[in-house]
Amino acid sequence: MSTTFRPIVGIDLGTTNSAVSYIHKGKPEIIPSPRKERIIPSVVLIDPQGHIVVGEDARAALVAMPDRTIAAVKRKMGSSERISIAGQALLPQEISALILKELKSYVDEKLGEGEKEAVITVPAYFTDEQRRATKQAGELAGFVVERIINEPTAAALAFGLRNKKKDGHVLVYDLGGGTFDVSLVEMMSGLMEVKASSGNNELGGEDFDWRLVDWFAEQIMAEQGIDPRNDIRAKALLKEEAERVKKGLSDDISVNVELPVVTMKEGAPVGLFTTVTRERFISLIDDLLEETMVCVQNVLRDAGLQKDDIDEILLVGGSTRIPRVYERIENFLGKQPRNDVNPDEAVALGAGVQAGLKSGALAKSGLVVTDVAPFSMGIAVLKEAGFTSRPGGFATIIPRNTTIPVTKTEQFHTVYPGQTAVQIEIYQGEHEWVKYNHKLGEFLLEGIPANMEQEEAINVTFRYNLNGILEVTASCVSTGEAMKVTIQDAINRDSEAAIAESVRAIEELYAQSKEAGDEEEEWELEELLADAEWDEDEDIPAEELQTEAERLLKQAERLRASAVGRTRRGWRE
Numbered sequence: 001m002s003t004t005f006r007p008i009v010g011i012d013l014g015t016t017n018s019a020v021s022y023i024h025k026g027k028p029e030i031i032p033s034p035r036k037e038r039i040i041p042s043v044v045l046i047d048p049q050g051h052i053v054v055g056e057d058a059r060a061a062l063v064a065m066p067d068r069t070i071a072a073v074k075r076k077m078g079s080s081e082r083i084s085i086a087g088q089a090l091l092p093q094e095i096s097a098l099i100l101k102e103l104k105s106y107v108d109e110k111l112g113e114g115e116k117e118a119v120i121t122v123p124a125y126f127t128d129e130q131r132r133a134t135k136q137a138g139e140l141a142g143f144v145v146e147r148i149i150n151e152p153t154a155a156a157l158a159f160g161l162r163n164k165k166k167d168g169h170v171l172v173y174d175l176g177g178g179t180f181d182v183s184l185v186e187m188m189s190g191l192m193e194v195k196a197s198s199g200n201n202e203l204g205g206e207d208f209d210w211r212l213v214d215w216f217a218e219q220i221m222a223e224q225g226i227d228p229r230n231d232i233r234a235k236a237l238l239k240e241e242a243e244r245v246k247k248g249l250s251d252d253i254s255v256n257v258e259l260p261v262v263t264m265k266e267g268a269p270v271g272l273f274t275t276v277t278r279e280r281f282i283s284l285i286d287d288l289l290e291e292t293m294v295c296v297q298n299v300l301r302d303a304g305l306q307k308d309d310i311d312e313i314l315l316v317g318g319s320t321r322i323p324r325v326y327e328r329i330e331n332f333l334g335k336q337p338r339n340d341v342n343p344d345e346a347v348a349l350g351a352g353v354q355a356g357l358k359s360g361a362l363a364k365s366g367l368v369v370t371d372v373a374p375f376s377m378g379i380a381v382l383k384e385a386g387f388t389s390r391p392g393g394f395a396t397i398i399p400r401n402t403t404i405p406v407t408k409t410e411q412f413h414t415v416y417p418g419q420t421a422v423q424i425e426i427y428q429g430e431h432e433w434v435k436y437n438h439k440l441g442e443f444l445l446e447g448i449p450a451n452m453e454q455e456e457a458i459n460v461t462f463r464y465n466l467n468g469i470l471e472v473t474a475s476c477v478s479t480g481e482a483m484k485v486t487i488q489d490a491i492n493r494d495s496e497a498a499i500a501e502s503v504r505a506i507e508e509l510y511a512q513s514k515e516a517g518d519e520e521e522e523w524e525l526e527e528l529l530a531d532a533e534w535d536e537d538e539d540i541p542a543e544e545l546q547t548e549a550e551r552l553l554k555q556a557e558r559l560r561a562s563a564v565g566r567t568r569r570g571w572r573e
C-alpha cells in the first residue's frame, strides 16, 4: 500500500532573493523557474503595459524604471505604509504576495494545480506584525500557510537532516540582504533544540550597498558639488554599481568604478571614476559587522555556553560570502565555519524539511525541532522609581529564549481606588522601560468592580504559538470576565475588510496584466526609452547616449522575451 502525502512546499521569502523547495525521495529539492533559475530576485516590476513581472527581468529594470519596480520589500513588511509602484499604492504584503504567486506558478507547474500548503520562513527576529504580514502575503498568493518558521532554524534543519547522527552545538550565522539572525542549536540524536536567538531586522547586505552609495556620492559631491542621491535614477544606478562592487570585492582585493554618466549638471554629464579597495570597503562596513558579533556573544551568553562549546558554524545568507565576515567569525570563535553549506539555498531547503515533517514525507527521519521566542514580551505597568511609582515600566511575561509554543499567566492589580478599567499595553523588548521597547498593541479591559487599590486582581495570559504569533487574554479575577485579543486584531490590520481590499487590489493588478498579455502587444521600445531617457534639453555626448540606448535595448529585449513567454504559458488566470 502506498501512502500519498499532501504536497507542502517550503519557501524562503528573502529580502533579495526567494526560492521554493519540496521533499522529493526523502530530500529537500529546489523547484526551479521555467528558465531553470533556482533562486529568483525578490523584485517586482509593473511594466508600461501593465504586465506583472517578478524576478530577474524585474531586477534588470530597476535602473531604467525605478518608479515601476520594487526591491527589498521585506524591509517594509509589517508596516502599514503603502508603497507606490507604477502609480498604484500597495501594501508590503501585497507586493510580497506577487513574489509568492510567481513561486506558486513554479510549484503548480511541477506538482500540478490545486490547493498548496506552504511553510514560509522569516528572520528569527521578525516581530509579531512582520510575521502576520508574511502569513497574509502567503494567503493572498493562494497558499494555505501551514507554518511560519525562523530562517536560522530552517538552515539548521537542512543541516540536521544531512547530519542526523551528529551531536553537539551548531551556531547559525545568517546575514542576508536585509536582516541578520544568529541562533544556537543543540543537536542530540535527531532532536534539534534552539537554545537562543538574537539578531537585527534592519541589518544586511542592503546596508553595505548604501554605505558604498554614500561613499560614491561624497566623492561626486566633493568634485562636482552636487548630490547624485537626489536624482532617483542616479541613485538606482549607484546602488546597482555598489552591489556589483561589493560582490566583486568578495573575490578581488580592488574593483574599479567607471561610470561616464551618473547624473547631469547644467546640461553636462557627471560621471564617477574611482577604485574601491577591500580595505576601504571593510572600513565602511566594519561597525555593522561588529554589531553582528555582539549578537553572537549574546546568544553564547544566553545559552550559557563558551566559544569552545561550538562544534559547527553554518554561514547562511548571501552576505556571508564577504571574506571579512568569515574572517571575523573564525577569529572570534577560533574555528572555521563549514564550507559545504550553500548560503543561498540553505533556508529554502530547510523550509522544505519543515514542510516534509508536517506533511509526513519525512515522518521516518526521526528529526524533531523546537524553537524559541527570540525576544521578551510583556506589558506596561506602574514601576517603582526611587520614592515614587512611574507609568511605563516593563513587566516581562514571556522571557526571551523561552521554548515555544508557550503559555504564561501573570497577575496584576488595580492601582487606584474605584478603578474600573485597565489599559493593557503589550510590548516586546529587553528594556525595563517600555518606551525603549517595541509596542505590539493595546486594549482596554472594562467592567472591573470599583474597589480599593490593589484589591482587584487581573490575570494576563500570553500565548505565543509555533508561528511566533501572540495572543493575549486579560481577565478580572473577581468577576471571571475575560477579553481576548490577537495583537493584530488590536491594531486592526488583518480585519476581514482589510484582507478583502488586498485581495481586490491584487486581482485588479492581475486583470490588467492579463489584458496586456491578451492583446499580445509588442513592446513599445520608444515608450521604454522615453521613460528612461534623460531630459531632452540636456546635452549628452553621442557615444554615451549610444551606450545607454544599447543597454536599454538589451533590457527591452529581455523583457519582451519574458512577457511573451509568460503569456504563452498562461501565466495568470
Ligand code: AMP
Residues within 6 Å of the ligand: 014, 015, 016, 017, 175, 176, 177, 178, 204, 205, 206, 243, 246, 247, 248, 250, 316, 317, 318, 319, 320, 321, 322, 343, 344
Ligand atoms: P540573501 O538575502 O540571503 O539572498 O542575500 C542577499 C545579499 O547577499 C544581497 O545583499 C547580496 O548583494 C549579497 N551577496 C550576494 N552575493 C554576494 C557576494 N559574492 N559578496 C557579497 N555579498 C553578496
